[in-house]
Amino acid sequence: DTAVSQTPKYLVTQMGNDKSIKCEQNLGHDTMYWYKQDSKKFLKIMFSYNNKELIINETVPNRFSPKSPDKAHLNLHINSLELGDSAVYFCASSQSLGDYEQYFGPGTRLTVT
Amino acid sequence: SQKIEQNSEALNIQEGKTATLTCNYTNYSPAYLQWYRQDPGRGPVFLLLIRENEKEKRKERLKVTFDTTLKQSLFHITASQPADSATYLCALAVSYGNNRLAFGKGNQVVVIP
Numbered sequence A: 001d002t003a004v005s006q007t008p009k010y011l012v013t014q015m016g017n018d019k020s021i022k023c024e025q026n027l028g029h030d031t032m033y034w035y036k037q038d039s040k041k042f043l044k045i046m047f048s049y050n051n052k053e054l055i056i057n058e059t060v061p062n063r064f065s066p067k068s069p070d071k072a073h074l075n076l077h078i079n080s081l082e083l084g085d086s087a088v089y090f091c092a093s094s095q096s097l098g099d100y101e102q103y104f105g106p107g108t109r110l111t112v113t
Numbered sequence B: 001s002q003k004i005e006q007n008s009e010a011l012n013i014q015e016g017k018t019a020t021l022t023c024n025y026t027n028y029s030p031a032y033l034q035w036y037r038q039d040p041g042r043g044p045v046f047l048l049l050i051r052e053n054e055k056e057k058r059k060e061r062l063k064v065t066f067d068t069t070l071k072q073s074l075f076h077i078t079a080s081q082p083a084d085s086a087t088y089l090c091a092l093a094v095s096y097g098n099n100r101l102a103f104g105k106g107n108q109v110v111v112i113p
Helices: none
Strands: A004-007 A010-013 A019-025 A031-037 A043-050 A053-057 A064-070 A073-078 A087-094 A108-112 B003-006 B011-014 B019-026 B032-038 B045-051 B056-059 B062-067 B072-077 B086-095 B100-103 B107-112
Touching: A004 A087, A010 A019, A019 A031, A019 A087, A019 A108, A031 A073, A043 A064, A043 A073, A043 B100, A073 A087, B003 B086, B011 B019, B019 B086, B019 B107, B032 B062, B032 B072, B045 B056, B045 B062, B072 B086
Parallel strands: A010 A108, B011 B107
Antiparallel strands: A004 A019, A019 A073, A031 A043, A031 A087, A043 A053, A064 A073, A087 A108, B003 B019, B019 B072, B032 B045, B032 B086, B056 B062, B062 B072, B086 B100, B086 B107
16 A cells, blocks of 8 residues: 555656656645656755645746646656656655655656666 | 765675664755665655754664764664665755755665675
8 A cells, every 4th residue: 555656656757858767646635746866866956835735836947847736746847858867756745844754655766778 | 075975885784783874074064865766777766854053863774863963964764775775875964945955976875785
């Protein structure tokens, strides 16, 4: 019974392509996040949504666009992929805003060739 | 500039001993701090949260301290076991109210049987 799931787990694509990563949580949480973990292992917040409203929008290229169709789903669409986009992308959720623990998905390893 | 520092060298420790990890930060005033565990190829898993007005938190064999004067958190694993081998991430609440976390790079622990 997976709490936070992501698809696909692996994504290999060429530069210039457009791709999407999907995330779903079945915890009934209000808040969802996207993180990027690069090759140096730094985990950095990209976006967060609370009840489908954008809360955090870090300085990421506007080629990255999150979409939250409902509070259980947060998808990440990336346009015109570049080599530097290669990383592991993690989705996470928390009960709400404030001092709550975050539950992470298994990650999507994106490789851009 | 803002920094979160965790030891980049792996901590090798004998089974049964106490592992102690350090998280130092500069130019942050976190309202709370969290510790996560990450295994290779998996998403981080929440372990403990400690607030700025708390000195110490415990959960089973884990203990966290938070010293806002020293700008430091210590993470202890007592009676360490080989199953405790993983990377441990420190995460600071960058701003209160939106659960925006800034993560350290992590510190690997290897428990030797």
